[in-house]
Amino acid sequence: MKIVFKVEIETLFGEDRKISPGKLEHLAMICASLQNSGARVMIVSSGAIALGTARLGFASEPSGITAQQAAAAVGQVELIKEYQKFFDDFDQTVAQILLTKDVVDNPVRNLNATNTLVRLMDRGIISLINENDSVSTNDIILNDNYPLVLIVTSLTGADMIVVNTYTENNYLLLFRNSSLIREATAEELLDVTEEIKKGKLLIDQDINGFPDFQHFREMTGANK
Amino acid sequence: MAIDRRAADNKGIMESWKQLVNCKKIVVKVGTSSLSYPNGRLNYQRMAKLSEVLAGIQKSGIKTILVSSGAIAVGAGRLGFGSRPTDLADKQALAAIGQAELIRIYQKFFEAREQQVAQVLLTKDILVNRERRINACNTLNELVSMDIIPIINENDTVATDEIEFGDNDSLSAHVAGLAGAELLILMSDIDGLFSADPRKDPEAQIIPEVFEITGELEKSATGAGSGFGTGGMATKIAASRICRDAAVKVVIANGSNPEILRDILAGKVSGTLFSWRKEHQK
Numbered sequence: 168m169k170i171v172f173k174v175e176i177e178t179l180f181g182e183d184r185k186i187s188p189g190k191l192e193h194l195a196m197i198c199a200s201l202q203n204s205g206a207r208v209m210i211v212s213s214g215a216i217a218l219g220t221a222r223l224g225f226a227s228e229p230s231g232i233t234a235q236q237a238a239a240a241v242g243q244v245e246l247i248k249e250y251q252k253f254f255d256d257f258d259q260t261v262a263q264i265l266l267t268k269d270v271v272d273n274p275v276r277n278l279n280a281t282n283t284l285v286r287l288m289d290r291g292i293i294s295l296i297n298e299n300d301s302v303s304t305n306d307i308i309l310n311d312n313y314p315l316v317l318i319v320t321s322l323t324g325a326d327m328i329v330v331n332t333y334t335e336n337n338y339l340l341l342f343r344n345s346s347l348i349r350e351a352t353a354e355e356l357l358d359v360t361e362e363i364k365k366g367k368l369l370i371d372q373d374i375n376g377f378p379d380f381q382h383f384r385e386m387t388g389a390n391k
Numbered sequence: 392m393a394i395d396r397r398a399a400d401n402k403g404i405m406e407s408w409k410q411l412v413n414c415k416k417i418v419v420k421v422g423t424s425s426l427s428y429p430n431g432r433l434n435y436q437r438m439a440k441l442s443e444v445l446a447g448i449q450k451s452g453i454k455t456i457l458v459s460s461g462a463i464a465v466g467a468g469r470l471g472f473g474s475r476p477t478d479l480a481d482k483q484a485l486a487a488i489g490q491a492e493l494i495r496i497y498q499k500f501f502e503a504r505e506q507q508v509a510q511v512l513l514t515k516d517i518l519v520n521r522e523r524r525i526n527a528c529n530t531l532n533e534l535v536s537m538d539i540i541p542i543i544n545e546n547d548t549v550a551t552d553e554i555e556f557g558d559n560d561s562l563s564a565h566v567a568g569l570a571g572a573e574l575l576i577l578m579s580d581i582d583g584l585f586s587a588d589p590r591k592d593p594e595a596q597i598i599p600e601v602f603e604i605t606g607e608l609e610k611s612a613t614g615a616g617s618g619f620g621t622g623g624m625a626t627k628i629a630a631s632r633i634c635r636d637a638a639v640k641v642v643i644a645n646g647s648n649p650e651i652l653r654d655i656l657a658g659k660v661s662g663t664l665f666s667w668r669k670e671h672q673k
Contacts, residue, residue: 223537234533236526240530241507241508241509244509247491251492264548266548267523267549283480302523
């Protein structure tokens with residue numbers, strides 16, 4: 168059971184636009200617990216530019232691409248450090264993976280990235296994945312990690328994508344690629360993985376080619 | 392032999408080194424062997440010292456870029472590997488774990504000196520892919536102009552050739568060219584470039600200044616390296632050739648005491664300088 172978590176800024180930050188220790192601890196606890204159950208978790212996390220912006224003392228996120236790349240290079244360090252700190256409490260080792268979109272088309276890159284992610288999973292390590300903003304521009308413009316989530320899912324053959332919603336119930340949306348499986352609370356997540364493992368929860372496994380990014384965005388309400 | 396002529400040129404050599412006091416932007420490359428003990432575990436004291444010296448250099452007004460290896464060694468330590476793994480997927484996995492740890496430790500040491508750092512992971516396609524090169528160049532320049540020290544490593548997760556062939560020497564040379572640095576300092580586990588392998592030949596002498604990369608020079612630089620590092624003199628010569636094309640001077644010095652960086656920038660003879668001095672070139 169391979170699960171990709173799409174972690175958005177709201178999952179990490181409090182109202183004060185700073186890392187919320189409570190939220191991050193909760194996320195680390197859920198992920199470490201899933202790992203202990205035998206599932207394998209990968210995290211695609213936003214937050215590098217926001218953390219870099221704060222660290223550099225800017226009032227708001229810079230609008231220029233070069234300044235955003237610089238903020239990302241500073242903030243990525245901070246982001247990984249925060250994750251590492253909270254995962255250490257649950258005795259969970261993490262690794263950093265920075266990808267560019269050419270992992271899709273470049274066969275050597277594709278193979279390398281897949282091998283690294285799979286080997287990390289085999290060794291019980293959680294990969295923290297982000298776009299390598301220093302050398303790529305496209306996704307900063309999109310300002311959204313959806314393509315990356317789908318790339319990682321495709322590379323690793325992940326069984327499920329978990330996306331947080333920010334409704335009052337704070338539901339998690341569980342996807343099999345671009346098909347919504349169901350909504351669940353964090354507490355129900357483990358039950359769902361058990362159901363999938365036992366084949367009780369039938370999901371559409373018929374995926375031709377690359378998952379539909381636009382459809383996925385629409386279903387998770389990311390088209391703001 | 393050419394080395395004898397250089398010995399007679401002491402004054403010229405000292406003059407070449409003295410010119411390094413004018414450097415405004417430098418790239419410093421440290422290898423795994425400079426950062427870790429022979430068992431592969433990190434030498435925190437060395438890293439703390441290096442961070443202190445680099446922060447001091449930056450404060451003095453010289454823009455500094457650090458290219459640091461060590462991620463695989465850190466990952467191996469963290470997972471309890473006894474030696475450098477040979478399996479490629481393992482190396483990449485350890486690099487992904489170790490890079491996170493390595494950069495966190497650097498940040499901690501630099502923060503103590505109130506110096507901001509950033510992480511930049513590059514692959515060799517910055518050489519051939521124009522968009523990548525421009526982006527990497529813009530990011531580096533922006534960080535440098537913001538008084539941030541970029542800490543650069545290869546993005547081992549998606550690249551293989553770098554892990555397999557020889558350390559970060561050539562990457563650091565390309566970075567120096569990309570960033571428009573005047574000087575690349577390669578921190579090694581030996582004092583500089585020798586006229587022969589100093590471990591085998593007691594007559595081996597350090598070469599204080601190199602004007603041009605000759606066949607003779609390349610022959611003397613046969614591969615050296617410890618268990619956890621993969622770089623030897625051959626990769627340093629190759630890096631120097633890249634720098635020559637970009638008109639970047641290169642110093643090879645012993646990285647066991649990072650204070651040597653201050654000596655180099657004070658113009659003291661501290662290893663081997665590739666000065667590309669014109670009057671000695673054919």
